[in-house]
Amino acid sequence: MERPYPMVRITKPEDILVPSSYKIKVFAGKLMTPINLTFTDQGDVLIADAGVGSGNGKVLIHTSTGIRVIAEGFNPPLRGLHFIRKNIYVAHRGFITIVKPDGSKKEIISGLPSLGDHHNNRVIFGPEGKMYFGQGTATNSGVIGEDNSRWVKQHPYFHDYPGSFIPLVGQNFETRNILSDQSGERVWTGAYSPFGVPSYRGEYIKGMVKESGSILRANPDGTQLELIAWD
Numbered sequence: 001m002e003r004p005y006p007m008v009r010i011t012k013p014e015d016i017l018v019p020s021s022y023k024i025k026v027f028a029g030k031l032m033t034p035i036n037l038t039f040t041d042q043g044d045v046l047i048a049d050a051g052v053g054s055g056n057g058k059v060l061i062h063t064s065t066g067i068r069v070i071a072e073g074f075n076p077p078l079r080g081l082h083f084i085r086k087n088i089y090v091a092h093r094g095f096i097t098i099v100k101p102d103g104s105k106k107e108i109i110s111g112l113p114s115l116g117d118h119h120n121n122r123v124i125f126g127p128e129g130k131m132y133f134g135q136g137t138a139t140n141s142g143v144i145g146e147d148n149s150r151w152v153k154q155h156p157y158f159h160d161y162p163g164s165f166i167p168l169v170g171q172n173f174e175t176r177n178i179l180s181d182q183s184g185e186r187v188w189t190g191a192y193s194p195f196g197v198p199s200y201r202g203e204y205i206k207g208m209v210k211e212s213g214s215i216l217r218a219n220p221d222g223t224q225l226e227l228i229a230w231d
Contacts (some may be wrong), residue, residue, distance in 0.1 A: 001003065002170065011029055021031045028067060031051050032054060034049060035048050035049070036081055037081070038083050039143075041083075041086070044061055045061070046060070046062075047059075048078050051076035051078050053079050054076075055076060056076070057075060057078030057092050057128055058072040058078070059071040059072070059074075059078075059099055070099070071088070071090070071103060072116060073105075074095075074097065077092070078092040079091040079093075080121060082124060086117040087100055089131070093119045094110065094112045094120065095107055095112065095120030096133065099205070111210060112210055116138025116139060116158060116159075117138060117140065117151070118213075120133055121133055125220075127157070130219065131219065132215060132217050134216075135216055138212055140170065143189055143190065144189055145194075146176060146178055152179065153178070154197060158194070159192060160212040160213070161192065162192060162205050162207050162212075163211040165207050166204070167202065167203070168192070168199045168203045169201055170202070174188050192205045208227075209227045211227055212230075214228070214230035
């Protein structure tokens with residue numbers, strides 16, 4: 001069932017700098033954390049609310065009568081929408097879900113490695129009809145450190161994953177133990193390892209399809225997931 005979307009947000013177009021030949025104005029208000037929009041075949045505007053403020057990712061529709069919620073309960077951050085064949089493909093943290101014309105939801109891909117700094121992104125379709133999307137990394141370097149403390153305490157065993165078998169040279173990095181309450185405690189962490197787990201020379205890390213920092217491809221129903229590229 002569609003519900004009103006009553007959020008109020010102050011908008012000041014004059015705060016945005018644009019070239020002198022351009023003008024800027026508010027197109028839609030009452031949005032909390034809009035992150036992406038797309039259009040239906042009928043020309044209606046679909047808006048993705050990331051849900052980072054409310055903890056509830058939403059798909060909104062903007063019509064002449066205002067903004068309404070047409071689907072919600074998505075794992076924040078909701079990263080983007082794609083409308084095709086009357087279905088809305090929703091990319092939200094760890095999942096790709098289809099919203100059908102009757103408003104029902106169907107998860108078609110789950111278990112994506114999106115518990116860290118970066119997440120799975122908006123779906124697009126190639127000319128052959130396949131679905132493509134980017135998968136973000138857990139860290140910015142492949143090694144978990146103090147800068148990842150926002151999520152490490154909640155997911156202490158999560159880390160980056162490679163796309164194929166790779167050997168490690170055993171280089172580790174020393175940091176404060178952010179999982180301990182004891183002052184001064186230090187740990188060593190290696191690449192592609194949970195926080196506080198060192199690597200060793202000659203260690204091989206197994207590759208995965210659901211890999212960190214990659215481009216993935218699948219059929220429109222989520223089957224035959226493939227790893228196209230990774231770094």
